[in-house]
Amino acid sequence: MLFDRYFLLSFLKLFFTVSAVSVFLVSLYALLDFMLGFKEKDAWVGVKYFLLLIPLSFYYAGPALLALSLVLFLKRLVEKKVDLVVQSFALPPLRLALPLISFALLLSLLFLAGNQLLFPVLSSELWRLEKTYKKKQEAGGIVRNFWFLKEEKGRLSYYFVESLDLKRGTAFNFRRFRVSYPFMTPEELLKVESGLWRGERLLVLKGVRYDFTKGLREVLENRSLKTGLTARDVELFAERLEFLPLSYLYELFRKSKLVGASGEVYLGELLYRAAFSFLPFVLSVFLVKEFLKLRSLPKVLIKLAVLLPLLWSLALMPKLLAQKGAKSPLWALPPQAVVFLFLLKSFHDLRKGFRV
Incomplete structure (x- = not known):
């Protein structure tokens, strides 16, 4: 529909503006870090450091950037009473939010693909660059x-x-x-x-x-x-778990079981990356539902201040259990299943609508 296209384009402009500001701040950090923290001031090293840092920063900050963009966009939408106009035509809030949630799902899938194809390589190169050229990085x-x-x-x-x-x-x-x-x-x-x-x-x-x-x-x-x-x-020549694509992590987990070795650390890293990749999608559903229901920026910001670190902690839990706690990462699945149930409940509420 024409409305969906306009609605999504308006949000994308805001999202990319917020992301551009984030990239600018990361650029300043990269420049200062290069000037003050590197032993060698070679221009190519600085350019490579910057090019490696930008996509990784976007990946790790992606959930927060999306949440901020959604809050700003929905605030403007509620102020103009667009949500009430849509519901006056007997359309559920889900119909209004569908373009936003669809984009968040696409972003999550791109993050998941990046964990297989791109981010491990970039992380490895960035780590080696810092170990080679940064000050005080000797083993x-x-x-x-x-x-x-x-x-x-x-x-x-x-x-x-x-x-x-x-x-x-x-x-x-x-x-x-x-x-x-x-x-x-x-x-x-x-x-x-x-x-x-x-x-x-x-x-x-x-x-x-x-x-x-x-x-x-x-x-x-x-x-x-x-x-x-x-x-x-x-x-200096290490290849850490963060540098392995998802397929390698799965293969190592499977092969380690075949030879009687523990593969929990591989499974923990795999589950962590999958959960973190889908944070944008999960956040978008919760935020859209809460904003259209409460229609109050302060109340939504309070919930976001609790929701963002909570979801991030639950995503990180499998990795921490396997690497730090020497426990099975599967212990993280029950609390994550609770989040999934709340996600289904949010979809139900958006489809049913709210009293206005």
Whole structure:
């Protein structure tokens, strides 16, 4: 309909204006950070830093930017009594809100696709750029619960270190899981309870190695194994979970179950990214429903101040449970299911309408 097109275009102008202001602020931050925080003032490094930062900032700030745009747009709509005019023609509020909710759903789907195709690559490049050129980014201290990846010829090696002292080289609960690439077929699993990292070699004090290609199990004691990188290289050449696309996370979760290893951390990251991607859609439904029902900016802002951090916390819960709490990320599903039920209730209210 012509009205839908005009309605959506009006909102998009506001949304992109708010986003442009956000991009401008991020640009100022990038410029100041580059001038003050980087060891090397090469122009190309600064441009690359800026280009990497902008899309990632939009992704992480996207739910808040959409919420702010919706509040400003709906405030203007309510002031002009457009919602009352629409309901006077016996049309439900959902009919009025459909273009806004549809755009929010499209944005969520784009975020989900970006988690597979774009954002992991950008995050990896940005992290490496900062580790290479920013001041005070040298590796040091103790690394805890650190996951990383090393790509070799025809294989990928996924590492986990529960505790690694980068200065002394002491490592506890070290894991190396090798798979063939691109078929992701398990080849080897190395479990080390304790060891000493010296140069590119790890002295395994106590551990075990499983060779899946030959069906062998080997107990290791005081054995020196080549790792291909030094302990001090770990941070600089690391590939963290945030840098893996969704398909890799799923494959690692599935393969880890096949070899008897815990895959909860992969599942937690996967569920977190999926939930965060759909925050714009969930927020849009709740905000539209509350604004058209209450028709009061202060009341809606109070609810938004509670709703935004609550939804963000629920999206983050699977990741925190798996990586920090050593619990199954599936424990986050019951509270998320409650949010889903409230989402259905909001759709029902929008379809039914409100008394005016």
